[in-house]
Amino acid sequence: MAPHAANGASMDLQVLGNSLLVMASLSAIASIGALAFAALPNGSEGARKAGHYLALGTFAFTSLAVLLIASAFLGENFSLQYVAYNHPTTVGPWAWLYRLSGVWAGREGSLLFWEWLLAGFAGWVAIRFLKQGERVATAALGILNFVQMFFLSALFIPLNNPFGLLPPQYLDANGKLLIEAAMSPLLQTWAMVAHPPTLFIGYAGLTVPFAFAMAALLTGDTSKRWVEISDRITVFSWLMLGVGIGLGAVWAYIELAFGGYWAWDPVENASILPWLTGVGLLHSMTVYRKRGGFRAWTILMAAFTFVFVLLGTFITRSGVVSSVHTFQEDMLSFWLFLAMMVGTLVVAGIGVALRWEKLKGNDSFERIFSKEGSYYFNNVIMLIAAIMVAYLTMAQAFPSWMPGGGMTFGPDTFNALARPLGIFYILVMSVCPILSWGGAGWNAFWQKAKWPLAGASVVGAGLIAIWAFAMMPYYTYERGIPAFHHATALIGLLTASLAIALPIYLFIDGARKRAAAKGEGFGTALWRILTKARTQSGGYLTHLGMGIILVGLIGSTMYVKSYETAVPQTVGAPIATGTYTFTFESIKEVTAENGDDVVTATLNVLRDGKPAGTVKPRLVYPIQTQQEGTATMKVALIQQPLKDIFISFNGTDQAGNAVITIKFFPMQWWVWAGFIVTILGSGLAMWPKRTLQAA
Structure with a gap:
């Protein structure tokens, strides 16, 4: 291919790619306008449907942009600078998959991929409510389009644009690279093929409950309807975020070779923040849906979760903190994503204040030992943990007059925070399934708790034996003061024993009772519980997985x-x-x-x-x-x-x-086994159901 011909084709590719981004932006703007007009007193049904079709148009244009980048990677078209610097060197039958992973391997492509997923979730809302509109869904779709406008705007910043051209002097007459440039070898592994997409699916999906929460404030419809619409997509997104975090840990353990799977790096921390507040959001949604309570909590947790989602890309693109994962400093991205975060908190706070009377619900609880009480502590723990981790992560960017300002905190500080909070949270989580709405007396609680506690004693004895023979031999003094270190580990293991024993007991007890009532075999009864009471059973499995993870964390971080x-x-x-x-x-x-x-x-x-x-x-x-x-x-x-x-x-x-x-x-x-059980449980809880849940 002649150099001038190659250069012309490259410019065509650049023009086409940027034109698709322009069309996606215009489609999103037009969709916002149509939906806003439809919401007016004299608005028309035609305008509403037009807004939905235009939202689908945004998805179509971004899909074409992603396909364009993907085809450039698969065809090894190095005329695009992003492709030249992020193409893999892997050879063999799976080389095409690593080429495809280049789409999300770098700064520019990952932002485009994220926007494409946002457009996909907006498209899901557009299709679901196309024929039969609802005010809260119309408003939520408009908010999703508004969020997309920020991401599409960011893609036009030169450092974020995936369609920039490589200077022609770096290519020979056949389009081959004359410079040494390619994807980092650390990224050319199966875990990094799957880790970023699952993480970004979680990030993009958690925008949906935020959009519906803001729509509830905007429309004044604070009924449980918005929760019913968005709860499954929230579970799915939280699940995918968890999968992404877990795959990232596997990648770090195998590829980074520092001898661990979590280093409390700023970008690692940023990924776990929305997962933490997502836990609180899911539990708040349960109270909102079943009891009409925690309305303000739920909306604020949705807003905090979205802000923490944005914090991740703010950290990676702004250059305000140092990390092995961050990209080149970009002040335009700094101000854009900072404005999004601050604006979200301000709008959510004002909205909750203005709608306070409508957000009052069944929030009070007389007894701490009640489901409401455990859910309340769940929210408090998760929010405090997320805010503290976020503060310590960002402290190096803060002025010196602020507590910890200008300081970089290492793993020891984060571990000192995470261990007691994590153990306390697992304890609250473990007890929750046997608590009643509104609470119950001590005698009633004891009747529910005595057999799980007996089972926990057996499991605890086994874990203590494992601690003595499989963990203690690897203790070194630099890990911590012996008495405090071992006491923390033992308390954690006893807490884990309850988290493991209680769901197992609940499955056995439920299957035994069902078998007696229905005349079924024990195995059949257990299977029916798993398949018919999916939300409840998935929750039990998730709790079981968290208990197993806690055992793994104690051994693999405290006794190395x-x-x-x-x-x-x-x-x-x-x-x-x-x-x-x-x-x-x-x-x-x-x-x-x-x-x-x-x-x-x-x-x-x-x-x-x-x-x-x-x-x-x-x-x-x-x-x-x-x-x-x-x-x-x-x-x-x-x-x-x-x-x-x-x-x-x-x-x-x-x-x-x-x-x-x-x-x-x-x-x-x-750790890995508990992660798998947790994912299976979350997936079971998310799985659509045709009938009401009853075991």
């Missing part, structure tokens, strides 16, 4: 032991780590199919002196990316039910010795 040593490159040279001994075998360097240099250290593993396999941690030196010359560690893992052994090769020292790091993570498998 690390060995770092330089071993001579002599066959049989040992690294002793207690029960396990690792002996040096070899170091070999090869060139991978994609041109990367790969250095592999081979170690033989002995357990109690007996051969137990071989591990091969690696160093990868990419030659086609901006990280050229910087090694990426590929760890080796030995995974067991009660511990993970994490082995990394850090290169050689000046004496030629192989530098090896070995870490023991007790109960790591429990």
Whole structure:
């Protein structure tokens, strides 16, 4: 292809892409206008439907823009700067999937992908209420379009625009790159194919309850209708956000090789903030829907959740805090997303104040030991935790006269905050299913609690035994003062035992009672409960998963032991780590199919002196990316039910010795198992139902 022809085709691609963004923006603006006109006293049904069709138009135009970027990646069209800097170097049968992941791998594409998902959720509202309109849905669709206007505006900022051209001197006559530029090797893994999309689905979806909450304030319709419309999409979005966070943790554990899965990095923190307030939002929605209470709580939790969603992109794009995940500083994005966050809080606060009389509901509760009481504490804990984590995360950007202003807080500070709050929350969560609406006397509570407590005692005894034999051997003094450290761990394990035992008891007791009443077998009765009472059963499974995760968190963060040593490159040279001994075998360097240099250290593993396999941690030196010359560690893992052994090769020292790091993570498998159970439970609770729930 001649250079001038390639340049012309590139400009056509740029013009087409930006034209689609312009059309999407105009369609969103027109939709807002049509919906606003339809809401007037003399508004027409035709205007309302036009607003819905125009919202679908926005989705269509953004879909075409995403397809355009995707086709550029799949076709390796490097004339677009975004494609040139974010294309993968992976080869093989799955290379196309990594090329497709380039759509959301970088700054520009991820924002476009996010906007496309927002347009998709707005399209869902537009289709659902196209034939039969409702005032609150009409207003919510307008608000969703208004939010989209901010995102579409951000896409026209040069640093955010995915359709910018690569300078022609960086391409040869055939359109091949003349510079070393590509996606980071750390992103070329299965977890990063799935992690950003699920995270962004959660972010975009949590805009829906916010839009309906603001619509309720705008229209004055504070009935439970808006909650009924948006509750399932809220569960789905919260679920997808959780999946995204979990996949991000898996990616960090496997690929970043720092010896963990959560580093309290600012962008990591930003992702978990809307998940925390989302927990409160879901529970508030339950009270709103069933009891007519927590109306103001629900609207404010929806607003806070949306603000925390925006905080994530504010952190990554503004440059106000430092993180391995942040992009180049962009002051236009800084002011745009700051205005969105501040505006949301101001509008929500004023709206709640103006509609206060209508928001008064069944909020009072006489007893702390009631469902209302537990839901109230759930909201308070989640909101306090989210605000404190947000403050500590942003503290480095605050002026010095503010508490902690200008300071960067590390993992120890966040762990000191998260552990007691997390344990207390799990305790409140665990007790909630056996509490009654309005509360009950101690005798009635004891009758419900005695058998779960007996089960928790058995589970607790087992967990304490595991603590003694599988966690304590890996304690080191730098982890914390022994008495306080172990007391925190034991209290956490006892709390986890209740979180695990109570849902199991409720399933067994429910199946036993149903089997007796219906004449069914125990297995059949249990299956019917799972499939017919899906919301309740999903909640129980989610609580069970959280209890399992808590056990994993205690082991894998409080009892980690690390060995770092330089071993001579002599066959049989040992690294002793207690029960396990690792002996040096070899170091070999090869060139991978994609041109990367790969250095592999081979170690033989002995357990109690007996051969137990071989591990091969690696160093990868990419030659086609901006990280050229910087090694990426590929760890080796030995995974067991009660511990993970994490082995990394850090290169050689000046004496030629192989530098090896070995870490023991007790109960790591429990974190992943609990995550899976939690996701399954949330998915079951979200699953649409045709009949009223009854076990």
